[in-house]
Amino acid sequence: QVQLQESGPGLVRPSDTLSLTCAVSGYSISTSDWWGWIRQPPGEGLEWIGYIHYSARTYYNPSLKSRITMSIDTSKNQFSLKLSSVTAVDTAVYYCIKKGPISTYFDIWGRGTLVTVSS
Amino acid sequence: QSALTQPPSASGSPGQSVTISCTGTSSDVGGNSYVSWYQQHPGKAPKLMIYEVTKRPSGVPDRFSGSRSGNTASLTVSGLQADDEADYYCSSYATSIILFGTGTKVTVL
Numbered sequence: 001q002v003q004l005q006e007s008g009p010g011l012v013r014p015s016d017t018l019s020l021t022c023a024v025s026g027y028s029i030s031t032s033d034w035w036g037w038i039r040q041p042p043g044e045g046l047e048w049i050g051y052i053h054y055s056a057r058t059y060y061n062p063s064l065k066s067r068i069t070m071s072i073d074t075s076k077n078q079f080s081l082k083l084s085s086v087t088a089v090d091t092a093v094y095y096c097i098k099k100g101p102i103s104t105y106f107d108i109w110g111r112g113t114l115v116t117v118s119s
Numbered sequence: 120q121s122a123l124t125q126p127p128s129a130s131g132s133p134g135q136s137v138t139i140s141c142t143g144t145s146s147d148v149g150g151n152s153y154v155s156w157y158q159q160h161p162g163k164a165p166k167l168m169i170y171e172v173t174k175r176p177s178g179v180p181d182r183f184s185g186s187r188s189g190n191t192a193s194l195t196v197s198g199l200q201a202d203d204e205a206d207y208y209c210s211s212y213a214t215s216i217i218l219f220g221t222g223t224k225v226t227v228l
Contacts, residue, residue: 045122046157046165046208048217061216095164104212105155105170112164 002027004096004110012090012117018083022096022110029072030054032101035079036070039092040112047092051099052079086117123148123209123220130226131199139223141192141209149190153212156185156194160205168207169194199227 008020022035029035036051050060052070060068064083072079083090094115098108124142131137141148141156148154154172157165167176169185172192182197192211196203204227209220 045222046210046219048210048219059215103171104153104217105167105210106157106165107167107170107176109164109166 002098002108004098004108006094006096006110006113008113008115010114010116012086012115013119014087014117015085018081018086018090018115018117020081020094020096020113020115021078022080023076023078024098025077027098029077029079030074034059034099034101035072036097036099036106037081038095038097038106038109040095041089041092042114044092049081049083049094051097088117091115091117120147120213120216120218123211123218125207125209125220125223127221128224128226130228131196132228133199133201135199136195136197137199137225138193138195139207139209139225141194141211141220143190143192143211143213143218145190147190147211147213147218148187148192148209151212154185154187154192155210156183156192157208157210158203158205159208165208196225201227203227 003025005023012018034051037049052058067084069082093112095112096110097106156169159165173185
């Protein structure tokens, strides 16, 4: 059974870099699937951030692209997100997700982790 | 790219059906087969309910069905049950981006 678990600081200062990691269990990250992030500001809708393949190919949301870095560590079976120069609008629940090799649906989600940007 | 348009709310009594629309453009909803739907209960992660417009993942009841006409996709929940009360989001691929809908809160009366 595939499980995803997010981890990282719950509070980030404005202008700092938000860093999150997603640990994958029950499934190898080194497959044809893609691994990524989606966020949801409190009381609002979902926003796709991007995803990464174990080959290190990436696709990012154009509106966030200049601030995003995703990486993948096959030895630890985990992947990570860095979002730089954060402001209050980046406050959200961040979900890590799994996507199939071709289609664009997200079949496995982590429980999500709330990241608050505040001084 | 703007979010896909969904009605803010929908409701029905137990046993009835409710249909949620998701309106986009020919560049997203109407332009490919990558439309999906997610159910989200309060405080929980979204759950995939429909993918590729009409397909149901294993374990999703056949009370949930998807369809599309032109640039509008729809999710129908038949035989409403109390546990169907949740937020529902559509999603579609558009060139170089994944779009989500604005979300619909379904209330079981």
